Amino acid sequence: MDFGDLVLLFVGAALINNFILSRFLGICAFLGVSNRLSTALGMGAAVVFVMTISGTLSWAIQNYILEPFNLPFLQNLIFILVIATLVQFLEMVIRRYSPALYEAFGIYLPLITTNCAILGVALLVAGSDYGLLETVVFAIGSGIGWTLAIVLMAGLREELEFADVPPSLQGSALSLLIAAIMSLTFIGFSGVVPAL
């Protein structure tokens, strides 16, 4: 796979098959922490970080444990277990060696442990024939796409605080409408690259 293919893979993961707006994964966090731009950015950074590492780890588990022993049905179970362990472990290490980063991630790191987008990357990687490098690119692209969607959402919601919204649409109703319209626009990316 050459460099061009990797770029395509990245764009495909970030925009065309955007995790929130095309695959509808990680919606809970998308709606829950998109009230402020700064918190959305913090959450996004944590997702990119965890997604990359857990995606890579899942790739290793799939290729070195599940496939040799013919145990594909263990995917969900083992990925959840390993990702949860990994995030806990990383939290301890970061807290010990980089208090600044720990403060920046704050509550978001443990929050996304069981985020479905994280598990989604693991399962998609396991179901594909990606190599290590492709897995990393795919995971980073997915994370950045997720961040892009939540940051856009947070920006919109910050502006909406000043709008006069009818009572029946206030809160989650309007958020879901906005998410739907954003999703429609992102569907426009599909077909840009015929192979993806």
Place this chain on the structure above:
Amino acid sequence: MLSSIMAATLSMGVVAILSALLLVWASRRFAVQEDPRVELLANLLPQANCGACGFSGCSGFARAAVEGKAPADGCKAGGPAVAARVAELLGVSVPSVKRQVAHVFCNGTHALAKRTGEYRGLADCRAAELVSGGGKACTYGCLGLGTCVAACPFGALTLGSEGLPIVDKEKCTGCGLCVQVCPRGIIKLVDYDQRTFVNCVSPAPGKLVRQVCQGGCIACNICERTCEYDAIHVIDNLAVVNAELCTACGKCAAKCPTHVIEWQVQEGREPAAAAAAS
């Protein structure tokens, strides 16, 4: 079949045990020493996370207090009781603080205050203040949209049917959030023991006050002449109670022609003014 069950059990078991061991090892290897006083102190706080102390929530205050960056009596919501316990934990002395509560200095009920228009915008006093003053003729009076009620994390404020917020003195912790959000500065913190209040903030001359509100202070000086303790004075067209000198006898409230002076009957005390009036 059996072999695949065995393989599944074994591989899951091995992975799970390895994960557990990794976490146990990591929790010892990478343990971060935290001052145990932080947690003890955080348990003393009200956990309302109101932010009145100036730190990010109760845990933020606990950390700052242990580091000496926050005063022991910094927790406004907890009041003297919490301050004393925090001081005891930190081993410092704390000056005794009088309990403070919020008080609404406006008498402009629906019945008394004149209205010039109807406000139909965002139900928030700060927004109403920006456009047209919310429809009340008095430019100093309470807008009555309940921004202070929404701001109160302790449920101590309710919007009365008269259109003015009512403070529940027992629930109020004196955190001052309502004082900050009120765009007209009507809510102020007063001593819990204070009994006499002039419920008006308008510095306008009596004539102008009368034009917009039947319940405002018209600076008639009757209270000043009535008071036997030199505790109430008209300053800038507004009667002001000196809480240090006021004995809460209630005579000024009884004589006030617009009934803008509020006198809270104290339990177990003979209402002197009522006796004088009868």
